[in-house]
Amino acid sequence: EAQVTQNPRYLITVTGKKLTVTCSQNMNHEYMSWYRQDPGLGLRQIYYSMNVEVTDKGDVPEGYKVSRKEKRNFPLILESPSPNQTSLYFCASSINRVSDEQFFGPGTRLTVL
Amino acid sequence: QQQVKQSPQSLIVQKGGISIINCAYENTAFDYFPWYQQFPGKGPALLIAIRPDVSEKKEGRFTISFNKSAKQFSLHIMDSQPGDSATYFCAANYGQNFVFGPGTRLSVLP
Numbered sequence A: 001e002a003q004v005t006q007n008p009r010y011l012i013t014v015t016g017k018k019l020t021v022t023c024s025q026n027m028n029h030e031y032m033s034w035y036r037q038d039p040g041l042g043l044r045q046i047y048y049s050m051n052v053e054v055t056d057k058g059d060v061p062e063g064y065k066v067s068r069k070e071k072r073n074f075p076l077i078l079e080s081p082s083p084n085q086t087s088l089y090f091c092a093s094s095i096n097r098v099s100d101e102q103f104f105g106p107g108t109r110l111t112v113l
Numbered sequence B: 001q002q003q004v005k006q007s008p009q010s011l012i013v014q015k016g017g018i019s020i021i022n023c024a025y026e027n028t029a030f031d032y033f034p035w036y037q038q039f040p041g042k043g044p045a046l047l048i049a050i051r052p053d054v055s056e057k058k059e060g061r062f063t064i065s066f067n068k069s070a071k072q073f074s075l076h077i078m079d080s081q082p083g084d085s086a087t088y089f090c091a092a093n094y095g096q097n098f099v100f101g102p103g104t105r106l107s108v109l110p
Helices: none
Strands: A004-007 A010-013 A019-025 A031-038 A042-051 A054-057 A076-078 A087-094 A108-112 B004-007 B010-014 B019-025 B033-038 B045-050 B056-059 B062-067 B072-077 B086-094 B097-100 B104-109
Touching (some): A010 A019, A019 A087, A019 A108, B010 B019, B033 B062, B045 B056, B045 B072
Parallel strands (some): A010 A108
Antiparallel strands (some): A004 A019, A031 A087, A087 A108, B004 B019, B033 B045, B033 B086, B056 B062, B062 B072
16 A cells, blocks of 8 residues: 555654654655644645755754655654644655655654653 | 735535635745645645646536636635535645645534
8 A cells, every 4th residue: 555654653752852753655756745733834844855865944944854865764853852843743755746746644743841 | 925825714614515715825936736635633635736827627526716816726615515524725836845824624514
């Protein structure tokens, strides 16, 4: 089944404790992206990657890091999480451009205490 | 410039009625305008999309109307069904930048 998977689905952590949210797609897509969803703000793009080893900032990259060492994986790293990063996070992928249909993962709900 | 405005914030429609959600943008560089549908506990999924070289696109009960001069586009859901109850996001894209509206929560009453 073609899909985007994220882990964990739910995470409660404390301020300053480094964490990684994994994202993997099995569709051989070149483009991958991370979004955060907050009430009243919709989804905001954090980082995106057009291919292996090619990443760039979205609209809200502060406090986040990403890497793209393999085509299928695009982990989101929070080196020192803060409470304002409490949010619902989505990973998405598309064939080779953001204007292709984006397939979203199921989401990761992160709470930073 | 990067913002996409969306209204209404929430919408309640009777079964069989027409649901209309409106979006507006400022950046004329946007060249792709998709609508995404999100059910509770799920990620968004592409519903329908349009490019600015056409004024309307229809897929089943869903229609996008696009007004390039006014920099506005809207989603019309004909014969709305309870199964259409979800949050709808308009979005706009140029290059590799992707901007979503804040969302509209649609409830279709049986």
